[in-house]
Amino acid sequence: MLFTRMMEGNEAAAWGARLSRAEVIPVYPITPQTEVISHIANFIAREEMKAQYIKVEGEHTAMAAAVGASTAGARVFTASASQGIVFMEEALWMPPGRRLPIVMCMVNRSLAPLGGLRPDHNDSLLQRDNGWIQLYCENSQEVLDTIIMAYRIGEDRNVYLPVAPCYDGYFVSATATPTTVPDQAEVDDFLPPYKHEMYNLMPEEYEPIPFYRPIAESRYEVQQAHERAKRVIEEVDKEYERRFGRSHDGLLEEYACDDVDAVLLTMGSMTGTVRDVVDEMQAEGKRIGLLKLRAFRPFPTEELQKLAEGYHAIGVVDRNTSYGSAGGGIVSMEVARALYLLEEKPLLVNFHVGLGGSDVTMRQVRYMAGKTLEAVEKGRVDSMVDWVELKDLGEVM
Amino acid sequence: MSQIVRSFRPVVDLGKCIKCGLCQTFCPEGTVMLKGGEEVVFDYRFCKGCGVCANECPSDAISMVREA
Amino acid sequence: MGLNSLFDEYYEKSFIQGGTTCCPGCGGPLLWRIILEILGSKTIIYGDGPCAMCAVRNIKLPNFNLHFSFIADTATGVVAALAAKGREDITVVSSGGDGATADISLGKVSAAAERNENMIQICVDNEAYMNTGIQKSGLTPYGAWTTTTPLGKEAPKKDVPMIIAQHNVPYVTTASVAYPKDLQAKIRKAKGTEGFKYIHVVIPCPTGWRFNPAKSVEVVRLGVQAWAWPLYEIEEGFLRLTLKPRQRPVEDYLKAQNRFRHLTDEQIQYIQGEVDRKRERLLEFDGKRIIL
Numbered sequence: 001m002l003f004t005r006m007m008e009g010n011e012a013a014a015w016g017a018r019l020s021r022a023e024v025i026p027v028y029p030i031t032p033q034t035e036v037i038s039h040i041a042n043f044i045a046r047e048e049m050k051a052q053y054i055k056v057e058g059e060h061t062a063m064a065a066a067v068g069a070s071t072a073g074a075r076v077f078t079a080s081a082s083q084g085i086v087f088m089e090e091a092l093w094m095p096p097g098r099r100l101p102i103v104m105c106m107v108n109r110s111l112a113p114l115g116g117l118r119p120d121h122n123d124s125l126l127q128r129d130n131g132w133i134q135l136y137c138e139n140s141q142e143v144l145d146t147i148i149m150a151y152r153i154g155e156d157r158n159v160y161l162p163v164a165p166c167y168d169g170y171f172v173s174a175t176a177t178p179t180t181v182p183d184q185a186e187v188d189d190f191l192p193p194y195k196h197e198m199y200n201l202m203p204e205e206y207e208p209i210p211f212y213r214p215i216a217e218s219r220y221e222v223q224q225a226h227e228r229a230k231r232v233i234e235e236v237d238k239e240y241e242r243r244f245g246r247s248h249d250g251l252l253e254e255y256a257c258d259d260v261d262a263v264l265l266t267m268g269s270m271t272g273t274v275r276d277v278v279d280e281m282q283a284e285g286k287r288i289g290l291l292k293l294r295a296f297r298p299f300p301t302e303e304l305q306k307l308a309e310g311y312h313a314i315g316v317v318d319r320n321t322s323y324g325s326a327g328g329g330i331v332s333m334e335v336a337r338a339l340y341l342l343e344e345k346p347l348l349v350n351f352h353v354g355l356g357g358s359d360v361t362m363r364q365v366r367y368m369a370g371k372t373l374e375a376v377e378k379g380r381v382d383s384m385v386d387w388v389e390l391k392d393l394g395e396v397m
Numbered sequence: 398m399s400q401i402v403r404s405f406r407p408v409v410d411l412g413k414c415i416k417c418g419l420c421q422t423f424c425p426e427g428t429v430m431l432k433g434g435e436e437v438v439f440d441y442r443f444c445k446g447c448g449v450c451a452n453e454c455p456s457d458a459i460s461m462v463r464e465a
Numbered sequence: 466m467g468l469n470s471l472f473d474e475y476y477e478k479s480f481i482q483g484g485t486t487c488c489p490g491c492g493g494p495l496l497w498r499i500i501l502e503i504l505g506s507k508t509i510i511y512g513d514g515p516c517a518m519c520a521v522r523n524i525k526l527p528n529f530n531l532h533f534s535f536i537a538d539t540a541t542g543v544v545a546a547l548a549a550k551g552r553e554d555i556t557v558v559s560s561g562g563d564g565a566t567a568d569i570s571l572g573k574v575s576a577a578a579e580r581n582e583n584m585i586q587i588c589v590d591n592e593a594y595m596n597t598g599i600q601k602s603g604l605t606p607y608g609a610w611t612t613t614t615p616l617g618k619e620a621p622k623k624d625v626p627m628i629i630a631q632h633n634v635p636y637v638t639t640a641s642v643a644y645p646k647d648l649q650a651k652i653r654k655a656k657g658t659e660g661f662k663y664i665h666v667v668i669p670c671p672t673g674w675r676f677n678p679a680k681s682v683e684v685v686r687l688g689v690q691a692w693a694w695p696l697y698e699i700e701e702g703f704l705r706l707t708l709k710p711r712q713r714p715v716e717d718y719l720k721a722q723n724r725f726r727h728l729t730d731e732q733i734q735y736i737q738g739e740v741d742r743k744r745e746r747l748l749e750f751d752g753k754r755i756i757l
Contacts, residue, residue: 051549060538065538068541074550203509425492447681449678452681
């Protein structure tokens with residue numbers, strides 16, 4: 001262990017890239033990601049880190065350069081947010097199809113026009129279909145650990161996929177929490193140098209990349225890689241715990257779920273608030289627990305099914321919107337599909353909260369927990385989705 | 398390998414040929430060669446019959462003949 | 466040795482397989498064959514999508530393609546990876562079509578020039594979006610018919626080599642596949658120069674320019690002789706004409722292509738005036754520094 005101190009999420013991300021020995025780092029600034037790239041610039045300027053740091057002219061170029069560098073055999077790190085992620089969308093489809101294990105932090109921030117500088121999850125969730133692994137982090141420590149793990153996961157020969165550690169702007173990116181920075185030698189032991197087995201651009205070893213391949217077959221391979229990634233994510237987490245003494249529960253974390261009737265399912269920074277409220281409410285005798293969804297891609301269908309059999313209701317907290325959807329937010333629709341095959345299905349309650357980065361308050365969490373427990377009591381759900389922020393909670397509490 | 402569909406094929410009259418090699422230089426596909434600096438040969442597996450070699454030939458030694 | 470194996474050996478040596486999926490008479494494979502001879506085996510090539518892919522995928526050296534919105538930036542990543550691995554002995558060539566270079570990726574080419582990335586950036590200019598079926602690009606010349614300019618293009622061609630030259634990069638040049646020795650000399654110079662090298666090459670497109678494929682090389686040669694395609698290089702800011710042909714009327718060049726057949730005499734006169742003006746300026750600046 002090198003040291004432990006209070007650290008903002010963005011600095012932790014920079015440490016993650018540094019300890020992982022990223023070799024090529026194409027960057028373009030955007031709030032709230034900027035400190036990630038300025039910390040890395042300082043690491044390099046102080047000669048504490050050796051990397052090709054490319055100051056590109058836009059996010060599309062950042063991802064394009066990442067694709068070029070990764071294809072040519074370098075370990076690549078970059079980070080972006082919000083409009084930047086959407087601007088690089090075209091390029092974001094390249095790494096999964098080409099099986100390039102690039103790591104990019106997606107620092108969540110809401111999208112214009114109906115957003116601002118603060119976070120919700122629509123920017124990263126918009127990328128849910130393009131093949132990136134997405135792991136949502138709750139605090140600085142998890143950001144740092146997840147980046148190191150991300151390279152192990154993405155560069156696993158059974159996976160070869162890009163990984164996006166996602167974390168909320170401001171609530172994680174700019175909030176200092178106690179963070180332990182591991183020793184470089186320990187990380188080196190855990191993470192061997194990058195070598196892609198599928199292709200090599202070096203003239204001496206070059207083999208042509210097959211041009212014509214059945215498209216459905218290639219896509220199925222990416223899908224299968226995601227299936228295999230579930231096991232790899234769990235295994236890497238366990239090994240990380242053995243070596244560094246910290247686990248982040250792989251795909252899905254069950255918190256205080258012994259003997260509960262219902263759970264709230266969360267992603268990202270709001271999880272911390274929900275932990276506190278769950279503790280409080282359990283002390284009051286309320287049978288509510290917490291499920292933290294860490295991996296949104298690959299979606300832990302089987303794991304969720306297994307756990308869901310033990311609850312009467314799941315309250316999915318969606319920090320995103322999907323206008324005109326089949327019902328509610330993006331996470332709730334994924335959960336609904338995962339649970340559809342169960343014979344004994346828990347009730348599915350859905351909430352929109354924290355949109356555009358507004359605070360998810362303890363009062364709101366209490367309200368959501370109450371509504372979920374109420375559904376258990378009534379044996380039915382009143383509305384498809386509950387826009388919590390539009391409620392005057394002063395009256396209902 | 399797919400069969401190249403070609404309407405014309407280049408044929409050389411070695412009597413007229415001055416061995417300048419311009420046909421080899423300018424063939425877009427690289428399917429013409431001045432073999433040993435002496436004999437113009439064509440790779441009919443890949444020649445598309447565009448006629449650039451015939452057009453660039455300074456001594457009109459190459460003619461384009463309709464394929465049967 | 467049989468003829469087939471003789472040719473197979475030749476393709477191996479020239480680093481490009483004959484029998485591309487390009488149209489007959491296309492200048493693309495010709496361009497690559499001319500320049501690969503100089504680039505040699507220690508080269509990584511990036512090519513954009515559409516037409517270029519038809520030629521690039523026949524290249525026997527490390528190469529890959531993304532779409533045409535990825536010009537100069539993907540190669541930037543390759544350059545960085547090579548630097549990280551201490552493989553500066555490898556030449557990185559990034560190529561893009563005219564639409565890619567002048568339109569959708571102009572900002573990227575400009576940024577790579579500003580960063581002085583150590584690569585050879587080639588603009589493979591056939592003066593329109595050809596693979597989509599002949600649509601106007603920023604490098605389509607004034608008056609040319611395309612399917613999106615049925616009455617002829619209203620605006621002149623962007624002067625991309627001059628735009629890039631103003632980034633003060635070590636080497637900018639124009640070239641033509643009708644002058645292979647000149648083109649090869651320029652590639653040799655670019656290969657031996659550190660930093661960002663920009664090479665703007667005209668290639669003929671019989672399909673899009675509407676002429677008999679046999680005339681491919683003849684037509685681009687006419688363009689050079691008419692000074693519609695002046696050949697020059699800008700080295701460390703100094704301009705030098707590499708060919709000063711006796712000027713032919715631009716009409717000879719225009720009449721050789723049916724994309725210009727609707728032009729009126731006045732329009733042809735206007736084009737001649739523009740060509741003359743440009744020629745005079747080039748002759749005036751020949752041997753002088755043109756960067757402010």
